[in-house]
Amino acid sequence: MSDILILCEHDRGSIEPSTLEALTFARGAFEGDDLHVLVCGEVDDLAPLGEYGATAVIVAEHDMLRDFSPETWGQVLAQQIDDMSPEVVLACGTSRGNEVLAQAAARLDMPFVANVNEVADDFADDDETEVTRVQWGGSLLERAGLEADTKIISVTHHAVEPVSAEGEEAPSSTFEPEIDELYARSIVIDREIAEAGVTLSTAPVVVGGGRAVGSADAFAPLEELAELLGGRVGCSRAVTNNGWRPHSDQVGQTGTRIAPELYIANGISGAIQHWVGAMASKKILAINTDPDANMVTKADYCVIGDLHDIIPAVIEEVKKRS
Amino acid sequence: MRVLVCVKRVPAPGARINITDDGQAVDAAHLGFTVSPHEECGVEECVQLVERHGGEATVLTLGPVEAEEQLRYAASLGVQHAVLLSADTTQWDPQRTASAIADAIETLEAEDGAFDLILFGNESADTGGFQVGIRVAHKLERPIVNAIKGIDLDLDNSKVTARREIDGGREIYELPTPAILGVKEGLNLPRYPTMKGRLASKKVEIKVLEAEGDEGQQSRVTLLQPPEQVSNTVKIGEGVEAAPAIVDLLDELGVLS
Numbered sequence: 001m002s003d004i005l006i007l008c009e010h011d012r013g014s015i016e017p018s019t020l021e022a023l024t025f026a027r028g029a030f031e032g033d034d035l036h037v038l039v040c041g042e043v044d045d046l047a048p049l050g051e052y053g054a055t056a057v058i059v060a061e062h063d064m065l066r067d068f069s070p071e072t073w074g075q076v077l078a079q080q081i082d083d084m085s086p087e088v089v090l091a092c093g094t095s096r097g098n099e100v101l102a103q104a105a106a107r108l109d110m111p112f113v114a115n116v117n118e119v120a121d122d123f124a125d126d127d128e129t130e131v132t133r134v135q136w137g138g139s140l141l142e143r144a145g146l147e148a149d150t151k152i153i154s155v156t157h158h159a160v161e162p163v164s165a166e167g168e169e170a171p172s173s174t175f176e177p178e179i180d181e182l183y184a185r186s187i188v189i190d191r192e193i194a195e196a197g198v199t200l201s202t203a204p205v206v207v208g209g210g211r212a213v214g215s216a217d218a219f220a221p222l223e224e225l226a227e228l229l230g231g232r233v234g235c236s237r238a239v240t241n242n243g244w245r246p247h248s249d250q251v252g253q254t255g256t257r258i259a260p261e262l263y264i265a266n267g268i269s270g271a272i273q274h275w276v277g278a279m280a281s282k283k284i285l286a287i288n289t290d291p292d293a294n295m296v297t298k299a300d301y302c303v304i305g306d307l308h309d310i311i312p313a314v315i316e317e318v319k320k321r322s
Numbered sequence: 323m324r325v326l327v328c329v330k331r332v333p334a335p336g337a338r339i340n341i342t343d344d345g346q347a348v349d350a351a352h353l354g355f356t357v358s359p360h361e362e363c364g365v366e367e368c369v370q371l372v373e374r375h376g377g378e379a380t381v382l383t384l385g386p387v388e389a390e391e392q393l394r395y396a397a398s399l400g401v402q403h404a405v406l407l408s409a410d411t412t413q414w415d416p417q418r419t420a421s422a423i424a425d426a427i428e429t430l431e432a433e434d435g436a437f438d439l440i441l442f443g444n445e446s447a448d449t450g451g452f453q454v455g456i457r458v459a460h461k462l463e464r465p466i467v468n469a470i471k472g473i474d475l476d477l478d479n480s481k482v483t484a485r486r487e488i489d490g491g492r493e494i495y496e497l498p499t500p501a502i503l504g505v506k507e508g509l510n511l512p513r514y515p516t517m518k519g520r521l522a523s524k525k526v527e528i529k530v531l532e533a534e535g536d537e538g539q540q541s542r543v544t545l546l547q548p549p550e551q552v553s554n555t556v557k558i559g560e561g562v563e564a565a566p567a568i569v570d571l572l573d574e575l576g577v578l579s
C-alpha cells in the first residue's frame with residue numbers, strides 16, 4: 001500500500017471544490033492506497049474531506065498560516081513530504097495548487113509535473129513511470145516520463161467532476177510546522193472584494209465578439225443582447241489587444257474558460273487558443289461571414305453573414321417576443 | 323533601477339496544432355514564432371517601469387539562436403539589453419531550464435548589480451510547467467508570487483505591491499525587493515513597436531551565454547492530439563433573415579429570459 005499526500009486548497013477556511021476534484025481523481029488512480037490530506041491553517045469543516053475519500057487528515061497549525069501564502073504553504077508541504085516520504089503528492093492544478101506544489105518541489109529539488117490527466121497503472125509504486133498531461137492550455141497532450149521516488153503532480157482543473165465517496169469523517173491530527181519568519185514576506189496582506197453578479201465564467205449565456213466587431217463602440221449591440229439574455233460579453237484576444245475591451249472579458253488559453261449553456265461567437269475565427277477557452281460551452285452558435293472559419297466548423301449551429309446586421313435584427317426579434 | 327524579464331520562444335499556431343512525425347515537437351514548418359501573452363505583458367511592464375523610475379531593462383531567453391527574434395522584438399519596444407542562453411532545449415525539462423536561468427542571472431548580477439525586480443510568465447505558452455520562475459526564485463533566495471495582474475514598485479522603501487485575482491476579488495501582496503513575480507496577461511496593454519524602435523532594436527547587442535543546467539527528472543515521451551470533438555454544424559440561416567430562427571433556437575435552449 002502506498003501513501004498519497006493531497007494538498008487541501010481552501011480560502012480562509014472554506015474548502016474549495018478543487019480539493020474534492022483532487023480527492024476524486026486520487027480515489028480512481030490510487031485505489032486502496034492511503035489518502036492523507038494536508039490542511040495548511042484552519043478549516044471550518046473537515047467533514048467533506050472524509051466524505052470524498054480521505055483516510056486521514058493532517059492539519060498544520062501556525063500563526064503564519066492565517067491567510068494564503070505560496071511560500072509558507074510550500075514550506076509546510078515540503079516538510080510534510082520530508083517526514084512522510086509519500087509515493088505521490090497531489091493537488092488540483094489551480095493557480096494556488098500549481099504554485100504551492102512548485103514551491104515544495106523547488107525546496108526539495110524534486111520534479112513536479114503540472115496538469116496531469118492520467119497516470120500509468122503502477123504510478124505510485126514505480127520510480128520510473130509516465131503521465132499524460134496537457135500542453136498549450138489543453139490544445140495538445142504530452143506523454144511525459146518521470147523519474148522520482150516521490151512523484152509530485154497536479155491534476156488538470158475540471159478534468160474530473162467531484163463525486164462523493166460517502167465516506168466517514170476521517171481521523172485528523174494536528175502539528176505545528178516550522179516556518180521561517182522570513183516568509184511573512186509573501187502572506188496576503190489585504191483583499192479587495194469584487195462586486196457580486198454573473199461573471200464570465202458562470203454566465204448562462206456569453207455573447208462573444210472578435211476582431212470583426214471593429215471598435216469598442218461597436219460592442220454596444222453585443223452588450224444589449226447579453227443583457228437581454230441575462231448573460232455577459234466575452235471577446236477574443238484580437239479585441240483586448242486593440243484595447244476595445246478589458247482583458248477580464250477575454251476567453252481562451254490566457255483568458256477565462258467559459259462553460260455557458262450557449263456561447264454566441266460573433267466574428268471570431270476560432271484560433272485554437274480561443275477554442276480551448278470556449279469548448280466547455282454546452283452549445284455554440286457561430287456567426288461569421290466565412291463558412292470555413294474554424295469557429296463555424298466546430299460550432300453546433302452557425303449563421304453565415306455580417307454580425308453588424310444580424311445582431312440588431314436578433315435584438316429586435318427578442319424584444320418583439322417578450 | 324534594474325529589471326529583468328524572461329521570455330520563451332514558441333510557435334504561433336492557428337486553427338490547429340500539428341505534431342512532427344517523431345512526436346517530439348510542434349510542427350512549426352509553416353508557423354511564425356512568438357512568446358506567451360503573459361510574457362508580452364512582462365516585457366511591457368519592464369518598459370513602463372523604466373519609463374517611470376529610470377534605469378534599465380533586460381530581456382533573457384533560453385533557447386536556439388533563432389530566439390534572437392524574440393529578444394529583438396522586446397528591444398523594439400524599449401528594452402535596453404538582451405541575453406541569449408544558447409542551447410538546444412528540445413529535451414530540457416523545467417528543473418534544468420530553471421537551473422540554467424538561475425546560473426545566468428547570478429552571472430549577470432555579478433557583473434552589473436542585482437535586479438530589483440525579475441518577471442516571469444505565470445506559465446509558458448507551450449509546455450505550461452507552472453514552475454520555472456518559482457524554482458529560480460528559490461535558487462536565488464528571493465520571494466515570488468505568481469498570477470500577478472498589478473504591480474506597484476516602491477524603490478524608496480524597497481518593496482513591491484502585487485495584485486492577484488481570485489474568485490470574487492483580488493489579493494494584495496507586499497514583497498521586499500529584490501523580488502520576483504510571475505505575471506499574467508491583463509497586467510497591462512502591451513504596445514506595438516514603432517518604426518524607430520524597430521530600427522534601434524537591430525543595433526542592440528545580444529549577449530550570448532552557453533546554457534548548461536543540471537539534468538532534470540522529467541522527459542518527453544511523445545506529444546499527442548487530444549480526442550477530436552466531432553460536430554455536425556447545423557446551419558440555421560444566412561444574413562438578417564436568420565434572426566427569427568436564431569431566436570427560436572434561444573427559446574429551444576431555454577436561454578430566453
Ligand SMILES: Cc1cc2nc3c(=O)[nH]c(=O)nc-3n(C[C@H](O)[C@H](O)[C@H](O)COP(=O)(O)OP(=O)(O)OC[C@H]3O[C@@H](n4cnc5c(N)ncnc54)[C@H](O)[C@@H]3O)c2cc1C
Nearest residue numbers: 210211212236237252253254255267269273274289290307
Ligand atoms: C500563446 C497564445 C495564447 C493565446 N491566447 C488567446 C486567448 O486566450 N484568447 C484568444 O481569443 N486568443 C488567444 N490567442 C490569439 C489567437 O491565436 C488569435 O490570434 C485570436 O483569437 C484571433 O482573434 P479573432 O478571432 O477575433 O480574429 P481573427 O482571427 O482576425 O478572426 C476574425 C473573424 O471574423 C470574421 N469576420 C470578418 N468580418 C465579419 C463580419 N462582418 N461579420 C461576421 N464575421 C466576420 C472572419 O471571417 C474571421 O473568422 C493566443 C495566441 C497565442 C500564441
Ligand SMILES: Nc1ncnc2c1ncn2[C@@H]1O[C@H](COP(=O)(O)O)[C@@H](O)[C@H]1O
Nearest residue numbers: 328329384442443445446451452453454
Ligand atoms: N526557455 C526559457 N527561456 C526563458 N524563460 C523561460 C523559458 N522557459 C520558461 N521560462 C519562463 O518561465 C515561465 C514559466 O514557465 P513554465 O514553468 O514552463 O510554465 C515562462 O512564462 C517564462 O517567463
